Amino acid sequence: MSDAETTGTARTYDVVVIGAGPVGENVADRTRAAGLSTVVVESGLVGGECSYWACEPSKALLRPVLARADARGIPGLREAVSGPLDVQAVLAHRDSMSSHWDDSPQVAWLESVSVDLIRGHGRLDGPKRVTVTTPEGDTIALTARHAVAVTTGTAAAVPDLPGLATTRHWTSREATSAARVPGRLAIVGGGVVAVEMATAWQALGSQVTVLVREDGLLHRMEPFAGQLVTDALREAGADVRFGVSATEVKRADGDDGEVTLFLDDGSTLVADEVLFAIGRTPQTGDIGLESVGLVPGQWLQVDDACQVEAVPGGWLYAVGDVNGRALLTHQGKYQARMAGTAIGARAAGEPADDAAWGRHVATADTSAVPQVVFTHPEVASVGLTTMEAQRSGRRIDVVDYDLAHLAGSHQYTEGYRGTARMLVDADRGTVVGVTFAGPGVAELLHSATIAIVSEVPVERLWHAVPAFPTISEVWLRLLETYRG
Incomplete structure (x- = not known):
C-alpha cells in the first residue's frame, strides 16, 4: 500500500479516484507525481471502456478493413487482396488488442506508480468521503484530504422501446466484442459508433442495414463527410435508410431467434442482431451524488479545471466523459492531466490567481477538439x-x-x-x-x-x-x- 493512513476498514488518502479507465489512471498518475497519496476504486476492469469495448477493439476491427480498401486502389496490389478478410484472424487480433479482457497489465502499471487499487463499487458519502462495497460484500470507508475525482465515464444509451427490455440486443460493448459475424445486422443510429461498426461488420460478412432518424450520417459534422461515408457504405453493400426510426422490437424463440424491428414508416426489418448506437449516458446513477446535493444520473457540470461547480469547497472533480464536455478518450486524458495537475497545485498551496494557474485548465475542450471517424x-x-x-x-x-x-x-x-x-x-x-x-x-x-x-x-x-x-x-x- 502507498502512503495512506489506515484504521481497520477506514483509510485516508490525499486523493480518491472513482473509476480506473484511462481518465482515472491519468488523474492518479498526475496526483502521484505531485507527491499525493492516491487510491483508485474500480468495479470492473482496470483500463475501462476504451481498452476493452471501445477504442482499442473497434480500431482493431477496422484497421484490416481500411487497409484492404486502400490496397484495392493500388495497381499491382489489388489482385493480392481481392478475396475476403480472414475473419478469425481479425477477431483474434481484436482479442489481442483488448488484452483478452485481462486487466493484469493495467493493474501492474498502477502498482508501478504507487497508486493503490480497491476493487468494488464506490459511492460518495458526503464531502471528501467515499464508501466502497467490495465483491466480497465488505465495506471500506475512504476519506480524501484534498480531492475526490469522479471518472466513471458513460454507458450506451438505450431507447425506451416496447419489447426492448426483454429482447437481447447489442450496444457498443457487444458490437466490439462479438465472437461471430451475424448474417444480418441492423444498426439503429447514425453517429460515430453506428458508422464505424457498419463499416467493420459489413466488411466482415454481415448484411448491414443502418436506420437513421436524421437526414444524414454524422449529422454533427460537415455534411460532405456524412455523404462520402454514406456513398462508401452503400457501395460496400450496406443498406442505409434515412428519416426512419424503430418503434418496437421483438425476438423470436427467446434469445436465439431472429429479431424483428417495427419501423415508423409501417415496414418491418428482420435481422439476426440489432445494435443500438444512439448516444451515451453518464454513469452517475449510483455513485452517491445525493450525498453532496447533486441529482443522480445527471452530467456533472464543471469549470475548466474540472471542479464540479455545484459543490462548494473545490474538492470534487468530474473528469472525462462524465462531465459531458467532450466524449472522447484523448480529451478525457487531456482533462485528467489538467485536473491532476490542478489538484497537486491546490494541495501545494498555489494560489488560484497565480499566473501559472492557466496551465491547469482544459481550454481545448471548447476551442480545438480533434476527432477521427475510422470509416472508409x-x-x-x-x-x-x-x-x-x-x-x-x-x-x-x-x-x-x-x-x-x-x-x-x-x-x-x-x-x-x-x-x-x-x-x-x-x-x-x-x-x-x-x-x-x-x-x-x-x-x-x-x-x-x-x-x-x-x-x-x-x-x-x-x-x-x-x-x-x-x-x-x-x-x-x-x-x-x-x-x-
Whole structure:
C-alpha cells in the first residue's frame, strides 16, 4: 500500500479516484507525481471502456478493413487482396488488442506508480468521503484530504422501446466484442459508433442495414463527410435508410431467434442482431451524488479545471466523459492531466490567481477538439464546423478543396475521393475549424489542431511547406484557394 493512513476498514488518502479507465489512471498518475497519496476504486476492469469495448477493439476491427480498401486502389496490389478478410484472424487480433479482457497489465502499471487499487463499487458519502462495497460484500470507508475525482465515464444509451427490455440486443460493448459475424445486422443510429461498426461488420460478412432518424450520417459534422461515408457504405453493400426510426422490437424463440424491428414508416426489418448506437449516458446513477446535493444520473457540470461547480469547497472533480464536455478518450486524458495537475497545485498551496494557474485548465475542450471517424473514407475534424461558426456570429471564410486533385492522393490510391474544408476567422485571419474526409486523412489532423490551438495567422502558414507528393499538400492548396 502507498502512503495512506489506515484504521481497520477506514483509510485516508490525499486523493480518491472513482473509476480506473484511462481518465482515472491519468488523474492518479498526475496526483502521484505531485507527491499525493492516491487510491483508485474500480468495479470492473482496470483500463475501462476504451481498452476493452471501445477504442482499442473497434480500431482493431477496422484497421484490416481500411487497409484492404486502400490496397484495392493500388495497381499491382489489388489482385493480392481481392478475396475476403480472414475473419478469425481479425477477431483474434481484436482479442489481442483488448488484452483478452485481462486487466493484469493495467493493474501492474498502477502498482508501478504507487497508486493503490480497491476493487468494488464506490459511492460518495458526503464531502471528501467515499464508501466502497467490495465483491466480497465488505465495506471500506475512504476519506480524501484534498480531492475526490469522479471518472466513471458513460454507458450506451438505450431507447425506451416496447419489447426492448426483454429482447437481447447489442450496444457498443457487444458490437466490439462479438465472437461471430451475424448474417444480418441492423444498426439503429447514425453517429460515430453506428458508422464505424457498419463499416467493420459489413466488411466482415454481415448484411448491414443502418436506420437513421436524421437526414444524414454524422449529422454533427460537415455534411460532405456524412455523404462520402454514406456513398462508401452503400457501395460496400450496406443498406442505409434515412428519416426512419424503430418503434418496437421483438425476438423470436427467446434469445436465439431472429429479431424483428417495427419501423415508423409501417415496414418491418428482420435481422439476426440489432445494435443500438444512439448516444451515451453518464454513469452517475449510483455513485452517491445525493450525498453532496447533486441529482443522480445527471452530467456533472464543471469549470475548466474540472471542479464540479455545484459543490462548494473545490474538492470534487468530474473528469472525462462524465462531465459531458467532450466524449472522447484523448480529451478525457487531456482533462485528467489538467485536473491532476490542478489538484497537486491546490494541495501545494498555489494560489488560484497565480499566473501559472492557466496551465491547469482544459481550454481545448471548447476551442480545438480533434476527432477521427475510422470509416472508409476516414473523417477527421477539429474546431468549429460551418454551422457552429455561423451560430457563433463570427465572420467566417469557408475554403473547400477536392483532395482528388492532389498528386499525393493519386499516389495513395487510385480513384481517390475526398474533401477538405478550412474555416478562417475573417477578422482575425486565423484558422478556427478544419474537416478532412478521405482515405488516409487521420494523420493530417494534428497539424490542423496545432494551427487552431496556436492561432497561427494564415499568412504565416504559407511558410509551413508540405512535402511533395503527400496528402498534406492540401494545406498549400487550401491557402491558394483562400487567396484566390
